[in-house]
Amino acid sequence: MDLENQSRVKALAEEYGPGHLMVVLGGAEAEASGLAAETVTAGDPAYAGPLTGVQLGLRVYHILEPEVKAAIDPQVYEEQVGLMEMVLDVDAISAEVSTIRQQYTRY
């Protein structure tokens, strides 16, 4: 994940408390989305950014996951994201991100 974004996430977690935050991802692909989810839960797996070794354990979702979709006004969701359901691999992305979430989220 972008290093600047990591430091922003870290600062916000300190400011609001990790239990009060959620992260929603929009990654194009399962592996990259999984790595981003891991970064905000278990720490930067690339050992590159400010979240290296920092286990925030934030609640993290991908916008394409069915439970996220269910929580959003269908018309808005269709307008903003609908097309990408056809384009991206929803199943693989959902499986990857939810696995990481179940494994590392502390809240």
Added chain:
Amino acid sequence: MFKGAKVIVLGDRDGVPAPAIETCLVAAGAQVIFASTECFV
């Protein structure tokens, strides 16, 4: 699920960009406190 939640949005230029996610979440009652779009190219 999102009502009143403080959310960080990390979009992807070649997936779903942050503003599109933000629009969805705001409609669901979330408070987006940070949104950024990554670009790998």
Added chain:
Amino acid sequence: MTFATLRGAAYVLVHTPDLVAYGSVPSFERARATDFGQNFARSLRTYDEALTYPPHQAFIGNLNPGELAALPRPHHRQAVPGGRFGPRGEIMPQDEFFLWLKAVDVFSLVELEETFLAGCRERFAAHPLVSDTELARLGDGSPLSSIEERVKQGAAPLFHRGRLVGCVRPAHEHDHTLAAGVMLENLVAKASGVIVLKHLVKLTATPASSLDYLIETSEEASGDENQRGGGGFGKAIGEAAGCTRATAVDLRSFCAGPAHGLVNGAALVKAGVFGRVAIVAGGALAKLGLNARSHVQKGMPILEDVLGGFAVLVAGDDGVSPILRTDTVGRHRIGSGSSPEAVMRALVTEPLASRGLTPVDVQAYSVEMQDPDLTETAGAGDIPRANYRVIAALAVKDGHIDRSALNDFVTSRGYPGFAPTQGHIPSGVPLLGHFRDQMLDGKLQRAMVIGKGSLFLGRITSLFDGVSVILEANPGRPAAGALPASHAVTRLALVAHDHEAGATEVERGARLARQRHGLDVHILRPEDVPASITGSDPETRLQRWLEQLLSSGEVQGAVASHYNFPLGVATVGRIVPPGTGETCLLAATTGGSAADRVAALARNAVYGHILALALGNPRPVVGFLNLDGARPALRLVQKLAAAGYPIQLATSARADGGQLLRGNDLVAPPCDVLVADTLTGNLLVKILATFSSGGARETHGWGYGPGIGPGWPHLVNIISRASAAPVIAAALEFAAELARAGFVATMAGEFRKLEDLGWDALLATAQSPPALTASEPPRAPDGELTAELAGIDALELEAATAALHAAGIPTRSAMGCTGPTILVRPSDLERGQDILRAAGYA
């Protein structure tokens, strides 16, 4: 409606493994003590590995990009033959590129180590695009110790295979925008831009000096701390590539820059502001090794080790090249929204719908053509494929195709990615060259070029950007089944069997044209005329054969040492006046535009103007040489201009000005077209062509130029029986340039405009005047005739004198310094001037 056309596209890669360390990601990663640093050097590719990498060969045109799909992935495990040069450009090695950095450095910032420089100089000099100026700028190099010292003081080191071979110094002591790293970045973008622009000039056979406008669309910023992105890349690149007549601009919109450049260039050509526009960009140093972290982590070679460059030429409608439909431009509006659907609707479906089309009506799309080998491991997926899937999904959503046809849409209308992740380089432009060839071959009718840019990375907006334009096969190109009118090769006939130096000289001329200009030249000989063509003598039969080949489009033009043009057709030549060294047209040089001298001169002016237009000069300036009949001819052309024909007339460079040009002006013309009678023009061409050969052989120039006249339907350039091989080759190249420029269509169009303006009637009013005869001319002693009536044309001298006599004014004729004058008594001067002015003689 006519549109601007796509005349060619050039592509260059520069393999720079030792510069990868300067990339934003590698420089960050190497600064940290990780295993990235240890594995970095061993993960870099050799030049040969970069050369045989299939996407690179597709980029320079040695491999059809569509064929990449048939090669097993990952492509870095495959090797294809092809070599350094391709039909659209080259893959340059690092050491030669360092010499280019030096050759384009006008601020003495680049220093190369002397033994390194000596070792590469010969190879650099042998490059087909290197000029003497560039060679001279290399200098002798510096000792290693001085480079080491510079690096200690803050210069950016240049390594080749790990050895220090040079450096780039900071351009300012304190200003961080001119720091060594920034200067290296900017010189890299400049040098790669220069190389690719030179390739474009060569492959489109368009002289660099004929370009009018350069639009530079890279993502770098040049300036100092007071204007960090001031600009200047366009002019810097144009200057180094010899585009002396062009001006330039830097245009920015992140990766969407090239697509914006294409739309802007096409619009400026269509509007008539500029004749020939090149869109150009060099490579991005910072983006080298952009995904190197994951490449190294996965044990792959670092694939982002090449700089990219592209250049595209856009010019007026030649009846052949693909047209840029500037009436179908997609744009991401500020209010379009940023959802993927909103973006793609703005770029794809909205412009198509404006013409009643759907995504299915476009046979091929050029999107963001990043090579997936580079991005997939980094988590960005296959970017072109994702783009194609979005377009296909829109077509599904709108009911144009069935959901089950989504994948078919992607494979049939898309291409595998093959461009390096150099930001603007992969964005829309990589397929332009391929699309052009496909359209010229009749295999593709309509394509869309899409550029997108991540404006939000600059942190001053959250907006995205994008623009798209439609490319269509030229409706004027010959129907399927006919010979292709123009591909890479222009086909020409050469008729010169009566050459004074014999057939060998003619064959040498044809060979030179083939070798130097890549032309397809066919020599027509009297003995080869098909039996079906009849005629009283071999000469007539040969000419009929040629006309048949021209009419059928079998050849696009001809060069002939003898051709019987009808009266009304005269040739307009191109010369290099010694005072300027730049080209100038000379009308006329052979043939005859009219029987009457004044009408002929006036016509010659218009013919020269037409040729200048056809050569891409949108506002040619025409100047009459001070010859008998020039004054009344000038007046005719002034009347024509007053009637609405946009012809501009020159003013002599001499102190006293005037609209007739003197000998001085001939040597350094203040205009684009010089006008003379045919015999004078012919003499001038011969003087310039034989000046350094002793007189017998014409060794300089392009011959006598193309025949021009109302109703004349062909492109036939004339040479002399004394034209040497280089002139024959140059005449062929001139004809090819005119064929590509759509000369015949321009000529016909201009004569239509002239007809509409009543040009013929205008000419008829001003035939050379008949001499009036006074019964007994009034007389006065010569000593009293001291006042001078000047500005009278020699042809009208007699008539003017008669008019004065008829009014009772005694005269004596004399020769003034710019032409004949009539001397009268000072007391008659004013009345005489009035009479001559009223009669139109002064």
